[in-house]
Amino acid sequence: xxxxxxxxxxxxxxxxxxxxxxxxxxxxxxxxxxxxxxxxxxxxxxxxxxxxxxxxxxxxxxxxxxxxxxxxxxxxxxxxxxxxxxxxxxxxxxxxxxxxxxxxxxxxxxxxxxxxxxxxxxxxxxxxxxxxxxxxxxxxxxxxxxxxxxxxxxxxxxxxxxxxxxxxxxxxxxxxxxxxxxxxxxxxxxxxxxxxxxxxxxxxxxxxxxxxxxxxxxxxxxxxxxxxxxxxxxxxxxxxxxxxxxxxx
Numbered sequence: 001x002x003x004x005x006x007x008x009x010x011x012x013x014x015x016x017x018x019x020x021x022x023x024x025x026x027x028x029x030x031x032x033x034x035x036x037x038x039x040x041x042x043x044x045x046x047x048x049x050x051x052x053x054x055x056x057x058x059x060x061x062x063x064x065x066x067x068x069x070x071x072x073x074x075x076x077x078x079x080x081x082x083x084x085x086x087x088x089x090x091x092x093x094x095x096x097x098x099x100x101x102x103x104x105x106x107x108x109x110x111x112x113x114x115x116x117x118x119x120x121x122x123x124x125x126x127x128x129x130x131x132x133x134x135x136x137x138x139x140x141x142x143x144x145x146x147x148x149x150x151x152x153x154x155x156x157x158x159x160x161x162x163x164x165x166x167x168x169x170x171x172x173x174x175x176x177x178x179x180x181x182x183x184x185x186x187x188x189x190x191x192x193x194x195x196x197x198x199x200x201x202x203x204x205x206x207x208x209x210x211x212x213x214x215x216x217x218x219x220x221x222x223x224x225x226x227x228x229x230x231x232x233x234x235x236x237x238x239x240x241x242x243x244x245x246x247x248x249x
Contacts, residue, residue: 008075012116015039015047017072020205021084022243024065027205029056031173032072039112040074047074056082069206073115088206090133095211095223096202098147099132100191102140105168113170120148134202136215142190143167150204151175152212153184154197155227161185161193174203174235181234199225201232209235 008014017032026032033049040047052072059082060070066084073081090096101123109116127135136152137145146152146169153162162179163169164186178184194200199222200212209232211224224232 002075002079002081003077006075006077006079008073008077008079008115011076012114012118013043013045013076014115015043015045015074016113016115018205019070019072020087021060021063021066021068021070022239023067024060024063025243025246026056026060026070027239027243028173032205035113035171035173036072036074039114042112043109043114045074045076046078048080052080052082055080059084075115090210091206091208093133093210095213096133097131097214098134098136098152098202098212099127099130099216100138101126101135103137103145104140105145110168111165111170117148123148132214132216136194138191139168142192144189144191144194145169146172147202147204150202150207150210152194152200152202153178153231154194154200154212155225156189156193156197159185160227160231161187161189163187163189172204174205174208177235177238178203178209178231181238182231198222199228201228203231203235208232208239 015036017036019026019029019032037047063084068084069087070084123135134147136147144163151172153160160182162184165171167188195215195218197220199220202210211228213223
């Protein structure tokens with residue numbers, strides 16, 4: 001039970017992570033827990049990681065060999081939550097269209113996966129009201145950020161590009177994997193660069209690599225393009241390699 005007075009509920013004061021489960025095995029669990037600790041430290045929230053790890057292990061041993069996602073939550077009231085969820089429908093889409101939504105990152109919560117996600121979720125609702133599948137957050141000055149729950153990559157002038165962390169985006173674990181495997185240019189890019197892209201894709205724990213079909217009213221020429229397919233193949237190879245290593249250990 002969680003008391004209604006827990007500030008995790010009343011004020012969205014807490015942190016969370018979502019981890020994809022492949023046949024019951026969590027992908028990059030240690031890195032997700034590391035990020036959970038960083039998020040908690042940024043808002044001065046204490047986490048008992050060893051206790052959490054034991055609870056996660058017990059939960060997954062009961063869950064069995066199913067594909068789903070694991071959600072971890074720590075509230076300001078000191079409650080630890082770990083529960084499994086079905087994968088959202090968009091996890092199986094081949095592509096998604098995006099609509100831009102103006103968004104100003106918070107300096108205090110920059111890079112923190114806090115429970116204060118109402119703005120992210122409203123951005124998605126605004127985008128869907130315009131006929132798109134997902135939102136694309138863009139700063140008031142036109143700088144491209146990310147989608148509410150995923151990173152964006154695109155090909156412009158023959159270069160695979162993605163926003164750098166210092167523009168105000170989350171340090172995505174899937175993004176990190178792709179940066180290791182592919183030749184990617186990080187930087188501060190305007191919306192016009194993305195709108196002129198030949199192809200683009202979203203990347204996240206749940207989506208993996210998912211092609212973007214259109215940005216606002218602009219349909220991208222290639223969906224999925226060769227670079228998107230290469231990114232998907234590279235991530236699948238990393239995934240297979242890391243899950244095999246996890247199973248053997």
